[in-house]
Amino acid sequence: MPEATPSDSTTESQNGVQIDLISGSRMEGLRSMEKIRLILDGVRDGNIVILEEGLSPDEESKLIEVTMTEISPDEFSGIEIESYPHEEAADQSFLDRLMGRESTKKLTVIGPANQIETLHKDDQLISALVSRK
Amino acid sequence: MGLLTNLRDSVSRVTDRLFASDDPKRIGIYGPPNAGKTTLANRIARDWTGDAIGPESHVPHETRRARRKEGVDIERNGRSVTIDIVDTPGVATKVDYKEFLDHDIEKDDAIRRSREATEGVAEAMHWLREDVDGVIYVLDSTTDPFTQVNTMLIGIIESRDLPVLIFANKIDLDEADIKRVADAFPQHETVPLSALEGDNMDEVYDKIAEYFG
Numbered sequence: 001m002p003e004a005t006p007s008d009s010t011t012e013s014q015n016g017v018q019i020d021l022i023s024g025s026r027m028e029g030l031r032s033m034e035k036i037r038l039i040l041d042g043v044r045d046g047n048i049v050i051l052e053e054g055l056s057p058d059e060e061s062k063l064i065e066v067t068m069t070e071i072s073p074d075e076f077s078g079i080e081i082e083s084y085p086h087e088e089a090a091d092q093s094f095l096d097r098l099m100g101r102e103s104t105k106k107l108t109v110i111g112p113a114n115q116i117e118t119l120h121k122d123d124q125l126i127s128a129l130v131s132r133k
Numbered sequence: 134m135g136l137l138t139n140l141r142d143s144v145s146r147v148t149d150r151l152f153a154s155d156d157p158k159r160i161g162i163y164g165p166p167n168a169g170k171t172t173l174a175n176r177i178a179r180d181w182t183g184d185a186i187g188p189e190s191h192v193p194h195e196t197r198r199a200r201r202k203e204g205v206d207i208e209r210n211g212r213s214v215t216i217d218i219v220d221t222p223g224v225a226t227k228v229d230y231k232e233f234l235d236h237d238i239e240k241d242d243a244i245r246r247s248r249e250a251t252e253g254v255a256e257a258m259h260w261l262r263e264d265v266d267g268v269i270y271v272l273d274s275t276t277d278p279f280t281q282v283n284t285m286l287i288g289i290i291e292s293r294d295l296p297v298l299i300f301a302n303k304i305d306l307d308e309a310d311i312k313r314v315a316d317a318f319p320q321h322e323t324v325p326l327s328a329l330e331g332d333n334m335d336e337v338y339d340k341i342a343e344y345f346g
Contacts, residue, residue: 056292057285057288057289057291057292057293058262058289058292060285060288060289061258061261061262061285061289062258064224064226064254064255064258064285065254065255065258065259067226067227068228068251068252068254068255068258069251069252069255071227071228071247071251073230073244073247073248077227077228077229078225078226078227078228078229079226079227080226080227081226081281081285082281083281083284113226113227113229114229118281121279121281
């Protein structure tokens with residue numbers, strides 16, 4: 001059976017806001033650009049994408065870069081992204097850092113910039129207002 | 134990425150820095166829009182070379198291309214350090230041309246500016262991943278530093294093991310809160326300054342020499 005994609009279930013989204021909660025294990029098997037494509041395709045459809053385990057710093061950098069290339073007047077103005085603060089590497093060994101094994105497990109919320117507004121954020125709570133298109 | 138590839142990249146980064154220690158370091162000036170990056174870049178360039186780098190403006194995304202000033206010699210404590218300054222566009226995750234309309238800019242010009250701004254931010258991210266040896270991260274000390282863009286950018290810089298200095302700019306303004314900036318990123322040294330007024334530039338140059346020399 002083919003693996004379901006978040007966009008398979010968008011038929012009802014005209015009446016509300018679709019939220020895709022993507023597990024860490026789902027993202028683990030994807031290449032960086034596949035992750036970015038998955039996120040941006042969802043966001044450009046007006047969905048709110050919630051990643052259980054977030055992206056690595058390098059992937060975040062590429063997400064910003066690709067987002068910039070896709071911004072288009074009156075169509076797509078970019079993304080709003082929020083995650084809990086990066087837990088500093090207190091629990092990471094020097095070897096982990098040397099090998100690039102960065103801890104990236106941080107719940108991350110991403111949505112279209114014109115539909116999601118962060119109301120409050122601290123190290124334990126992200127509160128966001130989501131509107132329809 | 135495989136274990137061996139990671140190890141090879143890490144070793145390569147360390148050896149590159151060791152063996153290139155005499156070359157001028159490319160120092161990227163990063164931060165959100167309107168933090169005063171170009172004002173700082175111009176201040177440094179004027180103080181040490183007599184030339185400016187680019188136009189300053191209160192309109193966000195005035196800098197839409199990374200601009201470079203090569204061979205800036207900074208003399209501190211009897212020795213000289215040479216850096217190349219790269220003034221980068223303010224990093225954001227969204228650019229809406231309508232924001233430019235609030236600054237009395239016509240729609241066509243606003244759309245052109247927003248397009249250039251998006252290209253500039255993408256370029257800045259590319260520089261950060263590939264082409265800088267150290268980072269000056271400039272924050273407006275009158276605004277909340279605890280934003281997602283700042284957190285992500287600092288995380289990206291840390292993941293690349295780049296030396297970074299946090300500059301809390303605009304301390305000449307009454308609303309400036311240096312402690313708030315320092316508390317947001319306690320793992321890095323924060324230097325207060327006013328690039329516009331030239332306040333505390335001695336410490337700025339001491340720290341640049343110490344971190345990037």
